[in-house]
Amino acid sequence: MxxxxxxxxxxxxxxxxxxxxxxxxxxxxxxxxxxxxxxxxxxxxxxxxxxxxxxxxxxxxxxxxxxxxxxxxxxxxxxxxxxxxxxxxxxxxxxxxxxxxxxxxxxxxxxxxxxxxxxxxxxxxxxxxxxxxxxxxxDTAFHQGHAFANDTYGLPRAYYERGIRRYGFHGLSYDYISGVLRQNEPGLAAGRVIIAHLGNGASLCGLRNGRSISTTMGFSALDGLAMGTRCGQIDPGVILYLLDQGLGAPELTDLLYRQSGMLGLSGISHDMRTLLESDVPEAAQALEYYIERLRREIGAMAATLGGIDALVFCGGVGENAGAIRARAVEGLAFLGLEIDGPANDANAQDIGTGAARILVIPTDEELVIARAANALLT
Structure with missing residues (x-):
């Protein structure tokens, strides 16, 4: 074989x-x-x-x-x-x-x-x-072709030409989920879909007709949602302040990539399972911050797409943590997002009751990789 x-x-x-x-x-x-x-x-x-x-x-x-x-x-x-x-x-x-x-x-x-x-x-x-x-x-390939407004930063244009732009990540996961939708839900795939890839790393991608329009990650895998050990969105002024206080690039890299996010906020763990099971107040506060950022980014992505026809959860947290999914859509009924409690608790595929669909689709980045390797061989 x-x-x-x-x-x-x-x-x-x-x-x-x-x-x-x-x-x-x-x-x-x-x-x-x-x-x-x-x-x-x-x-x-x-x-x-x-x-x-x-x-x-x-x-x-x-x-x-x-x-x-x-x-x-x-x-x-x-x-x-x-x-x-x-x-x-x-x-x-x-x-x-x-x-x-x-x-x-x-x-x-x-x-x-x-x-x-x-x-x-x-x-x-x-x-x-x-x-x-x-x-x-x-991972960055899926997001190529964004409109300039979704691909750049408010810096002098020369920096964009030098490669400082919003690359986006988790592209293999988004590629797989968009393919599943094309096969099983072609009408939905042609519409406005937000995919929430939630794992130790986390991001959202807004798709229209199966193509990436915008994503929460940018130049690096730090931006957007709070993650296991990464900070997510942060005011650049904080970085300038820390530099002024004497932190060098290696210390900042370690702080932002390895000591922040859920680990830094809770002081306990980067693992969502551990935090959900904890009764320590700091764990609850870390979860509240995670949910607040997630809810805010879902709303922002819906604005970018001009509405939402479906929200898809995937990734280790997205596929298994019903409590996170339920809390993420609280207060988003104005977008048509309402959760079916029993279906959500059972990790069913279709867990929404509102005008916009809410789906749980296990991602399979490995199959995307295998298909690509096979294509190059043949």
């Missing part, structure tokens, strides 16, 4: 999957390593095992051992990788040649929480499968 391996490295997890190489790739097996750097666990086939994964490199090694039985003695023809930042140049999946990898390494300052882990996974896969084609799929 010739197989396609996908590696999807996030800020605190790595998802992996093995597919057959075929016209339509079929899933052979999948799993993930989560809570990297903490109490890491390897999840495969419904089982969860504690492992030593103090960093992403250790997690990749554990994955390579795990997939051997899935291959059944076959060869890996291609390894597909999620690459968070493709910059202004990479708008479609491509083979990760040395020149391409050098360019992507130059984008590390734009995505320091993800890009190094993405590229480390490529190096590990090259060593493990030297004859396989390494394919990169870019």
């Amino acid at each position: 010739s197989a396609i391996l996908t590696l999807n490295a996030g800020s605190s997890s790595i998802k992996f999957a093995v597919y057959t190489q075929a016209v339509a790739p079929d899933l052979v097996g999948a799993g993930q390593v989560e809570r990297i750097g903490g109490d890491a666990r390897l999840k495969v086939d419904g089982t969860s095992t504690a492992i030593d994964a103090s960093d992403h490199a250790n997690a990749v090694q554990a994955i390579l051992v795990t997939i051997r039985p899935m291959l059944g003695g076959g060869r890996v023809a291609a390894v597909g990788h999620r690459i968070v930042h493709g910059g202004p140049d990479f708008s479609a999946p491509m083979e990760l040649t040395p020149d391409v990898l050098q360019t992507l390494a130059g984008l590390i300052p734009l995505a320091p929480l993800h890009q190094p882990h993405n590229l480390a996974a490529v190096s590990a896969a090259q060593a493990a499968f030297p004859d396989a084609v390494q394919v990169g799929c870019f």
Whole structure:
């Protein structure tokens, strides 16, 4: 059997999957390593095992051992990788040649929480499968083509020409969800849809006729919603103030990417499950801030789209945390968003009762990656 391996490295997890190489790739097996750097666990086939994964490199090694039985003695023809930042140049999946990898390494300052882990996974896969084609799929590609007003900042135009613009992220997830809507809900897909990708990283994307019109993330993966360890939207004046107080770029990077968000606000954890179960006041305050930002951005995105026909939740939090979904749409009945309590508690697919649909659709970035790698092979 010739197989396609996908590696999807996030800020605190790595998802992996093995597919057959075929016209339509079929899933052979999948799993993930989560809570990297903490109490890491390897999840495969419904089982969860504690492992030593103090960093992403250790997690990749554990994955390579795990997939051997899935291959059944076959060869890996291609390894597909999620690459968070493709910059202004990479708008479609491509083979990760040395020149391409050098360019992507130059984008590390734009995505320091993800890009190094993405590229480390490529190096590990090259060593493990030297004859396989390494394919990169870019989170930023889905958002290319935005109108200038949704793509720029209020800086002198020369900065835009130099690449300081709103790239957007989570594009593989949005690509998958938009494809599901086209297949199952073509009328809805042709309308105005807001997708809420809520995980350790979180963002919204507003689509019209299946195309990205605007997204809450921008130049980096810091903007917009509050996240597990990232601050989300922040007044640039705060950054200037902290610089004036003596914080250097490394300290600011660590503060904004790794110490802020839900972890910083609660002082407890970046994990939404832990915060929802906590009775500590700081956890409740962190959740209130998360919900307030989410609700505000949904309203803003609806204004950008000129209305809303559907709100779709996906990602680890979006797919599983009914309490977050319910609180997110409180007070948004004026947009036609009203929740069906029992359906929401059951994590049903259709959980709305208002004029605008509310859906829960599990995302599958790995399948998007596998299809792209397969297409390059064939």
